[in-house]
Amino acid sequence: MPVVALTRAVPDTMAHCELTHLDREPIDIALARAQHSAYEEALRSLGCRVERMEPLPDAPDSVFVEDMAVVLDELAIITRPGAEPRRVEVESVAKALFRYREIATITAPATIDGGDVLRVGRRIFVGLSSRTNDAATEQLRAFVEPLGYEVIAVAVRGVLHLKSAVTQVGPSHLLGSRALIDTRQFAGSTFIDVDPQEPGAANAVLVGDAILFPSAFPRTRERLDAAGLRVITLDASELAKAEGALTCCSLLVDLPT
Numbered sequence: 001m002p003v004v005a006l007t008r009a010v011p012d013t014m015a016h017c018e019l020t021h022l023d024r025e026p027i028d029i030a031l032a033r034a035q036h037s038a039y040e041e042a043l044r045s046l047g048c049r050v051e052r053m054e055p056l057p058d059a060p061d062s063v064f065v066e067d068m069a070v071v072l073d074e075l076a077i078i079t080r081p082g083a084e085p086r087r088v089e090v091e092s093v094a095k096a097l098f099r100y101r102e103i104a105t106i107t108a109p110a111t112i113d114g115g116d117v118l119r120v121g122r123r124i125f126v127g128l129s130s131r132t133n134d135a136a137t138e139q140l141r142a143f144v145e146p147l148g149y150e151v152i153a154v155a156v157r158g159v160l161h162l163k164s165a166v167t168q169v170g171p172s173h174l175l176g177s178r179a180l181i182d183t184r185q186f187a188g189s190t191f192i193d194v195d196p197q198e199p200g201a202a203n204a205v206l207v208g209d210a211i212l213f214p215s216a217f218p219r220t221r222e223r224l225d226a227a228g229l230r231v232i233t234l235d236a237s238e239l240a241k242a243e244g245a246l247t248c249c250s251l252l253v254d255l256p257t
């Protein structure tokens with residue numbers, strides 16, 4: 001199935017990004033740009049058509065486009081990000097998605113980041129994190145239950161988003177950290193544990209039958225290889241300093257064949 005990957009350039013201001021769990025470290029913007037370009041190139045190599053949205057130079061976190069929307073086959077839901085300064089990023093994402101999907105919008109008092117939403121088949125897991133609240137879960141449920149999705153709230157602790165703790169890495173495979181989430185909620189999938197020495201390794205991008213995965217986690221990569229999954233590694237060191245993982249840097253939109 002053809003896939004459009006919406007992305008956005010790394011802004012000069014990225015050093016002023018939101019931080020929740022990490023201490024601020026200097027970010028090499030040139031290197032961040034090179035890593036981001038390699039990410040886009042990897043998406044292209046997997047058949048995605050990469051569409052860069054307009055740059056937002058004054059929005060430090062604007063490269064992390066995933067947080068602005070939840071894209072389903074039937075509908076795109078525009079979020080109301082939990083970090084107030086990030087709400088300026090929403091409008092341009094809505095504009096880009098409008099070309100591909102009907103749009104629904106989360107409204108106050110709800111807050112939700114796309115990084116907290118993991119769809120596995122017809123189940124949509126929503127992480128209740130510092131960014132995402134119950135009101136958003138209810139609004140999301142009202143949008144998607146009529147379409148046949150089940151919405152399941154998941155407690156998230158110790159990390160920014162649900163997808164910092166678990167992502168889908170194969171047709172029926174999840175990669176995650178048992179220390180961070182209750183895996184019983186994900187029954188029905190084969191659960192691959194991150195290596196205990198790599199607690200931050202749960203975030204991977206699944207495109208078709210391949211996954212993009214950070215080169216910083218070689219032990220967990222061995223586990224993915226052992227499960228027979230096709231892994232492409234990328235260096236994402238500078239994005240990680242902004243608490244950005246690989247899924248954050250794109251919104252994947254499946255197009256009808």
Ligand code: CIR
Nearest residue numbers: 017018064115242243244248
């Ligand atoms: C933030 O705190 O919002 C950004 N510095 C990082 C966002 C990462 N997004 C994601 O994991 N989906």
